[in-house]
Amino acid sequence: MTTTEVQKQVRTREVTAPEVVPFGWEPTGPAGTEPAGEEVLFRFPAADDPAPGARRLLGMSIYAAVLGLAGVGIGVRGLVSQIGGGVPGWYTWVLAFLGMVSVALSVGAFLSIHRRVLPWLLLLAAAVPLTADIMLAVAY
Structure with missing residues (x-):
């Protein structure tokens, strides 16, 4: 692996919710999807969430x-x-x-x-x- 490929991998790394919120409030599955059957009660609003009234x-x-x-x-x-x-x-x-x-x-x-x-x-x-x-x- 060349140095350029390593730099690209470092720059394109995704930050998942457990790194941002380590308390398990935002469980994520593969590729950032929520696991089936789990309902999250407390979470920071996502960009695609509708605005509250x-x-x-x-x-x-x-x-x-x-x-x-x-x-x-x-x-x-x-x-x-x-x-x-x-x-x-x-x-x-x-x-x-x-x-x-x-x-x-x-x-x-x-x-x-x-x-x-x-x-x-x-x-x-x-x-x-x-x-x-x-x-x-x-x-x-």
Whole structure:
């Protein structure tokens, strides 16, 4: 094999989904086709995917923005409580963990935007740890 052929092979190498997303969210079969019988719940939108509806995207974005603003408010309240003193050592860690769980569920909702019900269930589920965050922030 000549050097030119090797260079051509290196340049024309395809990048498959497992190299980009190593978590198995985008299973691919031979030549980039999806295996039969497997349904992918979370995936980055492909170039040939239809665009989600404007109302759906706007509704999800507004709901996620409300969750985000509530999270910022809780973060400010937690910071004030931490500066003021008198909070247990686990307070900050639990507050941050619950906030990150809420963010992860919101991200999952947007990654599953092409599903019918799953994004809304994930956004509703994201409100649960945020509600626990609010109750924890009010308690201290």
